[in-house]
Amino acid sequence: MATSLDIVFAALADPTRREILHMLLEDDMAVTDVAEPFAMSLAAISKHLAILAAAGLISQEKRGRVKWCKLEPDALSAASVWMQSFGQFEPINLDAFEAFLTQELGTADAPASILEQ
């Protein structure tokens, strides 16, 4: 039996899906627009979105012929709580954050917005 934690962590394990979540942090998007920056087929992105939706990380609403995708960050709650039960690390560790940015995005600039809030 796959619990919600299985599904959420598995959804987060793919870099394409994490990038999609980051894009949706900006604004709701149609499936075609989500797919645009990626070098893969629309069908592949559609599958990724289905996986994110199954994990509850996004919701999808069809208006007309376009399906709008919306971030649902609350779905991270259970996973976040699970991780915090190990609690021996700082909630915001700037070193780790910078290391993450360097690895994941290839830069340590832009998202000052995240730190400011």
Next chain:
Amino acid sequence: MATSLDIVFAALADPTRREILHMLLEDDMAVTDVAEPFAMSLAAISKHLAILAAAGLISQEKRGRVKWCKLEPDALSAASVWMQSFGQFEPINLDAFEAFLTQELGTADAPASILEQ
């Protein structure tokens, strides 16, 4: 290229591995002792431990013929930071925590210890 986030989240996506991490939260353990409560072969647990070690979530040190496994919770840091960049949820959401316990452990009792600290 698999980033550290890929590897960490993928490691966390398996319930056996998450349970191993919980066990190691109590104390360091030998591979055989880790395997004992599980209904699967020692070789399978050995593989799970290798995956956790590759993710940096545990370290393994061989003393004599016994290989000791130690939790390394700092490895969760980057993943935790990544998740917190979505930040619209409470750091500790008790409803989600209880829902998680019910689903994952089949009870909502025991780990008051986690809440107390």
Next chain:
DNA sequence: GTCATATTCAACCGATCGGTTGACGATCTT
């Protein structure tokens, strides 16, 4: 009605995953 756009479905592909089994190399005990 016709055509274009938005999205999914279905079938397929190679690669990886989670598990098994049996053999093996180290290490401790006697």
Next chain:
DNA sequence: AAGATCGTCAACCGATCGGTTGAATATGAC
């Protein structure tokens, strides 16, 4: 030295994953 214990390795298995392609289905525009 012999035997038991600890753990991994290697080969295998079926299932799932991440991607493709081409056809199908809605819906909107003309």
